[in-house]
Amino acid sequence: MAAASPPPPPTPAPTPAVTLPNSHTLFARIRLATSSDVPHIHKLIHQMAVFERLTHLFSATESSLSSTLFPTTSPSPPFHSTTVLLLEISPTPFPTTTHSLFPPITKSFNFDLPIADPDADLFRSSPNNAVVAGFVLFFPNYSTFLAKPGFYIEDLFVRECYRRKGFGKMLLSAVAAQAAKMGYGRVEWVVLDWNVNAIKFYEEMGAQILQEWRICRLTGEALQAYALN
Template identity: 70%
Template sequence: MAAAAPPPPPSAAPITLPESTPSGHTLFTRIRLATILDVPHIHSLIHQMAVFERLTHLFSATTDGLSATLFPPNAPPPFTSFTIFLLELSDSPFPPTQNDHFAPLLKTLNLDLSIDDPDKEAFRSNGNDGNTDVTVGGFVLFFPNYSSFLAKPGFYIEDIFVRECYRRRGMGKMLLSAVAAQAAKMGYGRVEWVVLDWNVNAITFYEQMGAQILPEWRICRLTGDALQTYAHTDV
């Protein structure tokens, strides 16, 4: 009797592939002029900057003081005195906005992953007509100065700061570029700022942008008791 035929091989189990998930994350950014409504966030950003620069012992600013000096009644127009650009971020596109002095700068960033912002709620923007999806990520504070050698005005950047979770994504460069673009638009001769000598990453970043680091110059400062003493010195 013939041997029984071997049973057929088992059919391969169907392979189910996981559903494809879109990779990457789109982040929308905006640089706009700050207003008095932004002072609480500006104060918090300055404090974070003081912590980063190890200078909290010099930090004494208050929200009332910032409001009174940055946004006084009958304040001069932007760019003629103290001016702040605020960096904002959102998962949704920003709607068009109008401003007589400065058209907000919009840019879309395509990131590999979304950014985990542990302080997102604390830095929810106050100036967006009820849009709760907007977060403040950084700022730059600057004001006019003058170069007698060039016979032209310029801008001096007092502060530039991006919150830690948003660094290394080109946002500091965006803020600096916004100031440089405004200076060029107004026919100004230069933009200047200082950097702490231990902040090697910042120095490298500025040099890559084409900025000159001037080690032969030193900052001279009268402040606090020394300022008051010298102000009342009989010369």
């Protein structure tokens, strides 16, 4: 009688399929704003006024922004007067461009979920089906203690759907890098005391929150009264 054949080797257990999380890539670019960006800048400032509960102080128009930010007579070069950097977001990479005064800064971000932008059509920017997601506006000031110029950031704003994703850090870093490149001594700005998210963000960026300083401001009728003297 023939010997029984050995039993077949056990079938290897199937390797479980590995499900990778969906990755949604967005490309960000920071560039110098131009006069053609004024409509977007105006809408961003209005959204910022709504967020800061200060719409009663908002009186800027596209015309007044255009004439003061981008004057046609004797314009000053960027970074030596009021300067605006725009943050744009695109689902595709931005084309390589050069600018003698400020080469655009680009970076890619990966998210587990797509970002829903309800105002995408209002902030559409060409090319690449990009949208304007935020801005930073700043201008030179001077420190007598350091005997060096610096930058004062008047506004830094990212639209709500793009917050807490690294885009604000990208904007602030762009201003700080430019100040360091130019040999400036500091970058300053103010923050509303109730905006705890912004305060925490700035502290994580390495900024000191100076509790002992208070803003003094002359504006409106109080300022105009001096014109009569």
